[in-house]
Every structure is written in structure tokens, then in C-alpha cells.
Amino acid sequence: MTTGRTTIAAAKGAFLPRHVSQDQVVLAVTVVLVLFFSLFLTGFASTGNLLTLARNVSVLGILSLGMAIVVIARGLDLSQIVSMAVGPAFAMNLAGAGMPLGLALAAGLGLVVCLGVFNGLAIAFLEIPALFTTLASGFLAYGLARLTILNGFIAYVPPGHEGFVFLGQGAVFGVPMPIVIFAAVALLVHLLMSRTSIGRFIYAHGDSAAAASLSGIPVRPLTLLEYMLCAAIAFVAGLVAAASTSNVNTQVISSTLIFDVILVVVLGGISLSGGRGSVWSVVVGTALIGTLLNGMTIRNMDGTLQNIVKGLVLLAAILIDNRLHPRDEETARQGE
Amino acid sequence: MLKKTFRTLSMLALPLASGALLALGAQAQTADLAGGNSSAELKQLVTSKLKGKTVAWVPTTLGFPLTDMWTHVMKQEAEQMGVNLVVRDPAFNTTAQLDAVTALVASKPDVLIVHNFNVQLLAKQLKAAEDAGIYVIQVNMVSNYKTDAYVGADWEQIGRMVGEEVVASCGKGSGSSGKVAVIQGQLTSAASIEQLKGFTTAVAKDPSIKIVSSQAADWDATKANNLTTSVLQQHPDLCATFGFWGTMQDGAAQAVKAAGKVGKVKVYASGEGSRQDCNNVNSGLFHKFLNYNGPNQGRAIMQQASNLLQSGRKAGSARMAFYSTPSWITKDNFDPAVCFDVPKAKAK
Numbered sequence: 001m002t003t004g005r006t007t008i009a010a011a012k013g014a015f016l017p018r019h020v021s022q023d024q025v026v027l028a029v030t031v032v033l034v035l036f037f038s039l040f041l042t043g044f045a046s047t048g049n050l051l052t053l054a055r056n057v058s059v060l061g062i063l064s065l066g067m068a069i070v071v072i073a074r075g076l077d078l079s080q081i082v083s084m085a086v087g088p089a090f091a092m093n094l095a096g097a098g099m100p101l102g103l104a105l106a107a108g109l110g111l112v113v114c115l116g117v118f119n120g121l122a123i124a125f126l127e128i129p130a131l132f133t134t135l136a137s138g139f140l141a142y143g144l145a146r147l148t149i150l151n152g153f154i155a156y157v158p159p160g161h162e163g164f165v166f167l168g169q170g171a172v173f174g175v176p177m178p179i180v181i182f183a184a185v186a187l188l189v190h191l192l193m194s195r196t197s198i199g200r201f202i203y204a205h206g207d208s209a210a211a212a213s214l215s216g217i218p219v220r221p222l223t224l225l226e227y228m229l230c231a232a233i234a235f236v237a238g239l240v241a242a243a244s245t246s247n248v249n250t251q252v253i254s255s256t257l258i259f260d261v262i263l264v265v266v267l268g269g270i271s272l273s274g275g276r277g278s279v280w281s282v283v284v285g286t287a288l289i290g291t292l293l294n295g296m297t298i299r300n301m302d303g304t305l306q307n308i309v310k311g312l313v314l315l316a317a318i319l320i321d322n323r324l325h326p327r328d329e330e331t332a333r334q335g336e
Numbered sequence: 337m338l339k340k341t342f343r344t345l346s347m348l349a350l351p352l353a354s355g356a357l358l359a360l361g362a363q364a365q366t367a368d369l370a371g372g373n374s375s376a377e378l379k380q381l382v383t384s385k386l387k388g389k390t391v392a393w394v395p396t397t398l399g400f401p402l403t404d405m406w407t408h409v410m411k412q413e414a415e416q417m418g419v420n421l422v423v424r425d426p427a428f429n430t431t432a433q434l435d436a437v438t439a440l441v442a443s444k445p446d447v448l449i450v451h452n453f454n455v456q457l458l459a460k461q462l463k464a465a466e467d468a469g470i471y472v473i474q475v476n477m478v479s480n481y482k483t484d485a486y487v488g489a490d491w492e493q494i495g496r497m498v499g500e501e502v503v504a505s506c507g508k509g510s511g512s513s514g515k516v517a518v519i520q521g522q523l524t525s526a527a528s529i530e531q532l533k534g535f536t537t538a539v540a541k542d543p544s545i546k547i548v549s550s551q552a553a554d555w556d557a558t559k560a561n562n563l564t565t566s567v568l569q570q571h572p573d574l575c576a577t578f579g580f581w582g583t584m585q586d587g588a589a590q591a592v593k594a595a596g597k598v599g600k601v602k603v604y605a606s607g608e609g610s611r612q613d614c615n616n617v618n619s620g621l622f623h624k625f626l627n628y629n630g631p632n633q634g635r636a637i638m639q640q641a642s643n644l645l646q647s648g649r650k651a652g653s654a655r656m657a658f659y660s661t662p663s664w665i666t667k668d669n670f671d672p673a674v675c676f677d678v679p680k681a682k683a684k
Binding site: 159241244 | 560
């Protein structure tokens with residue numbers, strides 16, 4: 001079983017010094033960028049701006065934590081943004097119709113967990129590759145939701161729920177709530193992945209599903225759990241986003257957000273071939289993307305250029321991933 | 337010899353043909369009513385021009401208050417006119433819209449109404465529709481290819497009007513920093529391009545106004561929220577922010593609220609006047625809102641369809657535009673009735 005960090009020593013064709021892991025590379029790049037921006041961008045190096053930077057990528061970070069669980073288990077969840085948008089939108093519609101907020105949120109959470117269960121069932125029992133399952137289930141779930149439970153694309157947080165809006169707009173000791181929630185979810189996922197047997201099982205699943213199964217790990221029920229967790233965490237991310245803008249625009253599912261999530265996950269060193277990486281990978285990946293986005297916004301760089309920069313960074317990350325975790329006969333087999 | 341005969345024949349044929357055309361034209365003229373006919377006869381004439389005609393409508397998507405309201409009003413008008421309204425919902429997907437329009441052109445409706453994502457996407461299809469004799473009306477976001485009619489906001493005017501307001505409240509002598517942030521929509525949409533042009537031209541007249549940030553949020557409130565949070569961090573003394581659509585600018589307004597700067601940073605937006613726009617003005621989150629009135633646009637769109645069908649003119653023989661009248665909604669003139677709620681019955 002491979003744990004959090006993989007050292008380059010194990011990889012063939014190494015082009016980096018020994019004992020350097022991808023998250024360390026990303027951290028180093030982030031530190032260099034922060035220093036560069038601090039020197040050359042006025043207004044970058046202030047506590048206020050660094051908090052803003054972190055706040056703006058908190059939702060992305062929370063989503064990436066959910067995706068990390070699935071990717072560590074050598075899966076993928078392209079329906080994650082649907083969970084993030086539809087669950088909270090449904091909850092807000094119910095609350096707007098007069099249902100107590102707690103109950104409405106529980107209903108929203110229940111809905112997305114159902115999507116997770118569906119994904120898990122299709123992948124674990126029907127053995128359909130995760131990529132196709134979640135691509136299809138996302139479209140299916142969103143279409144059904146639009147026809148039945150959603151009234152238009154936009155759901156508004158009903159007035160009078162200041163406590164809920166606090167989740168997105170409030171601050172604790174000057175730290176914006178989205179960051180606090182990101183930190184809390186990160187801590188929980190970290191404890192789950194590194195301190196519980198379920199976490200160890202998930203790593204084992206990603207390393208080799210066959211070996212895990214042979215050693216007595218209930219791989220199929222475990223798959224269900226992974227996708228349920230991913231969907232539930234996406235729901236939390238959706239709530240934070242909803243509270244920040246006091247509305248939910250389910251149109252977000254046709255944005256490039258899902259690629260940003262995969263970018264963060266892969267960037268931090270969670271290999272798409274499974275079994276590697278940790279919560280720390282997500283944190284450094286999020287930090288790098290946050291720094292880049294913030295720097296580009298302060299520079300007032302135009303959108304097309306920003307996309308070019310993001311594309312280049314993703315390519316570089318995949319390149320490093322390939323060099324650190326070269327494909328061999330074992331890891332090349334996907335979707336079993 | 338033969339050649340000569342041909343030439344003579346063709347020389348004869350031309351006046352003959354035009355004579356026949358003139359006669360036909362005269363006939364068409366006399367088929368219309370004289371001023372003295374009865375109202376029953378007028379109704380009969382109008383019915384004969386509209387009855388059984390097909391009007392096809394392709395928005396960018398249904399599901400937004402703006403597009404749902406248009407569609408709702410258009411259905412009512414279509415029923416009144418006695419025409420058959422066909423709606424295709426591409427669900428905010430450019431490829432789906434292109435496919436829908438291409439298929440519709442092939443099925444030859446009498447009128448095609450489109451809501452362009454951007455200036456280029458449908459340009460070829462609109463030309464093809466016109467060549468096939470279909471009247472084409474464009475709504476609110478015009479294509480590079482202009483057709484029979486455009487119905488919607490005059491975006492340059494909208495941008496200019498907001499720009500003039502911003503100059504008045506942040507410009508010379510206002511005692512403010514003069515710093516302004518602009519939240520654009522999608523960079524390639526006519527609504528975004530022209531609002532930016534009108535706005536920048538208007539604020540350029542006052543050198544004390546500085547546009548400190550001008551970025552695209554792709555009509556998305558979350559992006560507007562993040563951008564505005566960053567801008568407020570860099571420029572705590574920001575005087576105003578202008579977003580090109582109320583639904584998107586909602587996100588910017590929430591960022592201003594979260595920073596505790598409601599009233600200090602003036603939030604401007606333009607839009608169709610949905611319920612949330614009015615709520616935002618009423619709660620003080622929007623300083624001023626420039627309303628181009630979605631329901632009225634819905635009516636104007638169908639009036640143009642009716643007009644074109646009744647005129648009997650050739651498709652593409654005119655280039656007309658009907659610009660919506662913008663009006664300011666502020667806390668002082670606030671009246672909840674100005675804004676609309678999308679009727680509960682879903683647009684189908």
C-alpha cells in the first residue's frame with residue numbers, strides 16, 4: 001500500500017532531485033509566485049488580500065477534497081458539480097416555500113447522496129467505468145431535476161436566513177467563513193483518510209482493487225461510500241457558494257469548474273492512477289491556483305489570457321504526474 | 337441570325353415580364369383594404385395573413401427569469417395573434433443552439449426569432465434563413481449579420497446612461513476616489529461589447545474617473561462575487577461597480593455587503609427588472625438599476641413578428657430595430673409593481 005507521498009526515487013526517468021514529491025514542487029512554485037507577486041504587485045502582500053485569495057478558492061478547495069477521495073480510489077466524479085448545484089438549489093426552493101431550513105437542507109443532502117449511491121452502484125456492481133457513469137449520471141440527474149424540482153436556473157436564499165448567509169459572508173476572528181469551512185472539511189477528510197481503517201481501505205482500493213478485494217476489503221460497498229462522500233462534500237461546497245452570493249445558479253454545471261477541480265487534485269500530486277496523494281496535496285494545489293487567480297485579477301488580465309495560463313499549468317502538472325508515476329501494465333488498466 | 341432573334345426576343349421579354357409583375361403588384365395592392373372598409377373586413381384580412389403561420393423561437397436558454405418571462409409573454413401574444421409558436425431550448429449550450437437553428441431553417445417556419453449567444457455563432461444560419469424567405473428577428477443580443485428586425489436594448493445607450501450616472505456620483509467634485517470597477521458578461525456577446533463601449537466613452541469625459549478593474553464574469557454571480565471581493569481588497573475606497581446584468585451583479589452586491597460597504601460603494605446594474613432586481617434596489621444593495629423591461633420586450637418581439645407577416649414584404653428587404661426604453665429604478669421611485677415575477681406555470 002502506498003501512502004501520502006511518493007518519492008521520485010521510485011520513478012523511472014527521474015528529472016528531479018531524489019526524494020522530491022509533487023506536492024513539494026507545487027509548494028515551492030507557490031512560494032516563489034507569492035514572493036514574486038509580493039515584490040512586483042502592489043497590494044498583493046497584505047493580510048487582507050491573502051485572506052481574500054484563500055476565500056475565493058475555498059469553494060474550489062472543498063470540492064477538490066471530495067474529488068480527492070474518489071481519485072485516490074482510482075475513480076472520477078464528473079457529476080460532482082451537479083451535486084454542488086442541484087442539492088443546495090433544491091434546499092433553497094424548499095426553504096423558500098416555507099419549510100424549516102434544517103429540514104430543507106437535509107432534503108437537499110439526501111438528494112445528492114442518492115446521486116452518489118447511484119454512481120457507486122453503477123461503477124461497483126455494473127462495472128461501468130467511472131468516467132462514463134458520472135458523465136451520464138450528471139446529465140441525467142440535472143435534466144430530471146430541472147424538469148421536476150427546480151423552478152428555473154436560479155434559486156434564491158429566502159430572506160431572513162442571516163444565520164445561513166453567515167456561512168458565506170461572515171467571519172470568525174477576521175477569517176472569512178468559507179476558509180473556516182474549508183479548513184474544517186480538510187481536517188475531517190484528513191482524519192478519515194489517515195487515521196481510520198476506512199481511509200486505509202480507500203488507499204488500498206486505489207492502489208489495486210484486485211489486491212484489496214483479495215485481502216478481504218469489501219471493495220464494492222466501499223465504492224458506494226466514496227461516491228456518497230464526494231457528493232456530500234460537494235453539497236457543503238454548494239452551500240458555501242450559495243451563502244456567499246445568496247443565490248444558487250445551477251448553470252454552473254456547464255462551466256469549466258469541474259476541470260478546475262481536477263486541475264487542483266492532479267496538480268497537488270493525487271495521481272489519476274490512484275492510491276497516491278493526500279489532503280495536503282489538495283491544500284497546496286488550491287493555494288497555487290488561488291495565488292495565480294488572485295495575481296491575474298490584480299493585474300486585471302483578460303479572461304482569454306487567464307485561460308491560457310490555467311491550461312499551461314494543468315499541462316505541466318500532468319507532465320510531472322506522468323514522470324513521477326509512469327504508466328506500466330498495472331496502472332494503465334483503468335476502470336476495473 | 338439566330339443570335340439576333342434571341343436578342344430581339346429577350347428585349348421584348350423584359351418589358352413584358354416587368355409589366356406582368358406590375359400587374360401582379362397592382363393586384364396585391366387592391367387585395368388590401370381601402371380606408372373605408374369595415375372592421376370585420378380588417379379582421380378578416382389580418383386573420384388571413386396570420387392564421388396558421390409558424391413562429392419559431394430559440395433563446396439561449398429557458399430557466400432564467402428574463403427568458404422565461406419573454407417566452408411566457410410571447411405565448412400569450414401568439415395565442416392572440418392566432419399563430420403557432422414553436423420554442424426550442426438549447427439549455428445554454430452554443431452547439432445545441434446552432435443545431436436547433438439549422439434544423440428550424442430547414443423546416444421553414446414563417447418567422448425565426450433568435451437570442452444570440454455571441455456576435456458570430458449564428459451569422460451564417462441567419463443569412464441562410466433570410467435566403468430561404470424566412471423573416472428573422474433578433475432579440476437583445478444582435479449578431480454580426482443583421483436581419484429584418486432587432487428588438488432589444490440599445491446597449492450603447494445603456495452603457496452610456498450608467499456611465500453618466502457614475503460620472504455624476506463619482507466624478508469631479510464628488511469628493512470620492514473616482515475608482516470604478518466594471519463586471520462584463522461574456523466577452524463576445526454584443527450586450528457586453530456595446531455596454532462597455534458606451535460606458536467607457538461616457539466616463540472618459542471625466543478624467544477623475546479611473547476604471548481600476550474591468551473583467552468578464554460570464555453572466556455568473558459567483559464569478560462577479562469573487563472578482564468584486566478581490567477588487568474591494570485592492571481598492572477599499574472604490575466608488576462604484578457596474579455590472580452588465582442584474583442577475584450577475586447580485587454576486588457583486590453581496591461582496592459589497594460582506595465587506596460592510598453598502599452605500600459607500602455604489603452598485604449599478606442594468607437588466608430586465610426581475611423580482612430580485614427590485615428586491616436588491618429596495619434593500620439598498622443596488623444603488624441604481626437601469627431597467628429595460630423584459631415583459632415589454634416580449635410583447636415588442638411578437639408585434640414585430642406580426643408586423644412582418646402582415647406587411648407581406650420580402651424577407652431581408654429591410655433592416656429595422658426597435659430599442660427598448662430604459663428607465664431607472666432607485667430607492668426614491670421604488671415601486672415593486674415595476675418588476676415582474678415569472679408566472680408559476682412553467683414555460684414549455
